[in-house]
Amino acid sequence: MTFLQSLIDGIGLGAVYAVVAVGIGLVFGVMRLINFAYGELITAGGYTLALLSNAPAIVAIIVCFAVVVALALLQERIAFRPLRGAAPATMLIATFAVSFLLQNVYLLAFGSRGSTVGTLGGLNTAIAVGSLRIRWITIVATIAGAALLGCLTLVLNRTMIGLQLRAAAADLRTARTLGVRANRVITAAFAISGVLAASVAVLLTVQSPLVTPDYGVSVTIFALVGVVVGGLDRLWTASLGGFAIGFANAFVGDLLPSASSQYLPSVVYGLVILVILLRPSGLFAGRRATAAERV
Amino acid sequence: MPEKVLELREIEVRYGRLPAVRNLSLELRRGEIVGLIGPNGAGKSTTLHAIMGLVPLAAGEIRLHERPLRGQPEDRARAGIALVPEGRHIFAALTVEENLRLGLSARRSRDGVAEDRAWVTGLFPVIGEYSHRVAGTLSGGQQQQLAIARALIARPEVLLLDEPSLGLAPLIVETLFETLRTIRDGGVSILLVEQRGALTVRAADRTHVLSNAELRLTLTPRDAEHAERLTEQLTAAYLS
Numbered sequence: 001m002t003f004l005q006s007l008i009d010g011i012g013l014g015a016v017y018a019v020v021a022v023g024i025g026l027v028f029g030v031m032r033l034i035n036f037a038y039g040e041l042i043t044a045g046g047y048t049l050a051l052l053s054n055a056p057a058i059v060a061i062i063v064c065f066a067v068v069v070a071l072a073l074l075q076e077r078i079a080f081r082p083l084r085g086a087a088p089a090t091m092l093i094a095t096f097a098v099s100f101l102l103q104n105v106y107l108l109a110f111g112s113r114g115s116t117v118g119t120l121g122g123l124n125t126a127i128a129v130g131s132l133r134i135r136w137i138t139i140v141a142t143i144a145g146a147a148l149l150g151c152l153t154l155v156l157n158r159t160m161i162g163l164q165l166r167a168a169a170a171d172l173r174t175a176r177t178l179g180v181r182a183n184r185v186i187t188a189a190f191a192i193s194g195v196l197a198a199s200v201a202v203l204l205t206v207q208s209p210l211v212t213p214d215y216g217v218s219v220t221i222f223a224l225v226g227v228v229v230g231g232l233d234r235l236w237t238a239s240l241g242g243f244a245i246g247f248a249n250a251f252v253g254d255l256l257p258s259a260s261s262q263y264l265p266s267v268v269y270g271l272v273i274l275v276i277l278l279r280p281s282g283l284f285a286g287r288r289a290t291a292a293e294r295v
Numbered sequence: 296m297p298e299k300v301l302e303l304r305e306i307e308v309r310y311g312r313l314p315a316v317r318n319l320s321l322e323l324r325r326g327e328i329v330g331l332i333g334p335n336g337a338g339k340s341t342t343l344h345a346i347m348g349l350v351p352l353a354a355g356e357i358r359l360h361e362r363p364l365r366g367q368p369e370d371r372a373r374a375g376i377a378l379v380p381e382g383r384h385i386f387a388a389l390t391v392e393e394n395l396r397l398g399l400s401a402r403r404s405r406d407g408v409a410e411d412r413a414w415v416t417g418l419f420p421v422i423g424e425y426s427h428r429v430a431g432t433l434s435g436g437q438q439q440q441l442a443i444a445r446a447l448i449a450r451p452e453v454l455l456l457d458e459p460s461l462g463l464a465p466l467i468v469e470t471l472f473e474t475l476r477t478i479r480d481g482g483v484s485i486l487l488v489e490q491r492g493a494l495t496v497r498a499a500d501r502t503h504v505l506s507n508a509e510l511r512l513t514l515t516p517r518d519a520e521h522a523e524r525l526t527e528q529l530t531a532a533y534l535s
Contacts, residue, residue: 160396160400163389163393163396163397164397164400166386166388166389166393167386167389167393167397170386170387170388170389171384171386173349173368174380174384174386175397175400176367176368176369176372177347177349177368177369177372177377177378177380178372178377178397178398178400178401178445178446178449179369179372179373179398179400179401179402179449180369180397180400181369181400182367182369
């Protein structure tokens with residue numbers, strides 16, 4: 001029974017990590033840039049929800065989406081666009097800089113003690129199925145995660161901007177010679193990754209309502225680990241990696257005695273090292289997969 | 296004389312301190328095929344990249360319809376320049392139809408898309424036949440056809456072709472050159488970079504020979520009438 005309970009918890013957690021992994025993977029696809037400041041988008045969403053805790057949930061959620069998407073677009077426009085031709089290492093360091101900058105802005109604005117989100121708190125109640133307890137947020141997160149990834153797949157496969165995104169991810173230079181506007185596709189990638197970050201903020205603040213300046217950091221690192229485990233080959237392998245990390249967290253958390261719960265990340269990262277040693281291109285990536293065919 | 300479409304005025308391109316193209320001037324009129332041949336490293340592809348905006352000019356000017364051609368590659372594509380790059384660079388993971396649809400990105404208007412699509416699939420029937428196939432599964436010749444079709448569906452005024460015959464069987468190359476003439480007759484001006492000297496001199500209205508980053512010689516189809524003399528001329532220009 002505890003196995004089933006872990007499985008259920010793993011699905012809820014995995015869905016959130018999968019969405020974060022796809023948000024990071026999408027921007028990586030077109031820019032070859034791992035945006036370490038992605039977590040700060042989630043944090044921005046968390047603070048927005050905390051500030052609007054007394055507002056109707058729908059208003060709080062809409063404002064949260066607006067703020068996070070705007071911040072994602074600002075990150076691209078102010079920090080990353082001027083550096084687009086720079087060396088990959090420069091860009092990577094720039095994402096760290098943006099991450100630290102935003103964390104310190106949050107610290108100055110909201111303090112270190114954290115702000116509590118009350119939006120959708122009711123989803124923490126559980127329904128009992130036999131001896132299993134299923135929280136509503138697990139169900140909502142699973143459905144929302146699947147719906148988001150489904151919608152994204154539709155956008156990528158059925159729209160012109162989706163087609164341009166896939167082409168840009170495979171070969172931006174050639175796409176540009178065909179008339180695909182680099183600024184437009186990169187802006188689109190950041191906007192979509194912002195929508196995904198806002199969704200994660202809504203889902204995550206129900207489960208952990210205390211928003212601190214480094215709120216988005218750990219979920220981003222876990223999702224990044226998921227991306228590496230799954231393989232940056234395609235978005236679905238990245239999202240599967242996200243799921244895998246969610247499951248690993250839930251299972252290892254279940255197996256570890258409660259007194260040793262602080263070792264949870266160490267055990268999970270240990271498993272990750274094992275995966276990287278055995279399958280360097282990722283658990284779900286094809287053997288001959290090349291980095292050129294992402295998304 | 297047909298109107299001037301594209302003009303290169305004393306352009307210079309440098310990679311670091313090394314000149315890749317020096318003091319190159321040439322023009323392309325409506326409905327012309329102009330060849331650009333020469334040994335490896337002569338600056339042929341660099342010239343095409345400079346026109347497309349993929350490498351910056353160190354000096355000189357490129358003009359389209361008597362106006363300076365500037366901006367990013369996507370702006371130039373929208374201005375009417377299309378590049379079929381060396382090695383084709385089709386999107387292997389996308390379908391043939393998706394590759395073709397990407398070509399539409401450069402169009403400023405959606406008017407006439409159906410006619411152009413019919414024109415392109417008429418030129419290259421295989422594109423229509425295999426429209427739902429993944430492009431990476433096509434043969435080399437078919438991929439080359441797709442790359443040209445993808446460029447043409449934008450209805451460009453100038454088609455830049457970078458070694459389209461590379462890696463193709465001789466029979467397919469002949470068909471390809473015949474198709475290029477049909478495309479030219481459709482009003483598209485073609486700047487053709489090639490390794491196959493004699494074939495290009497015969498097919499193009501004028502062929503410029505580049506060597507060591509500079510223009511050495513200009514040939515017309517009449518120069519191809521005497522094969523031996525042409526070989527001598529080319530050898531002398533290549534080694535200059």
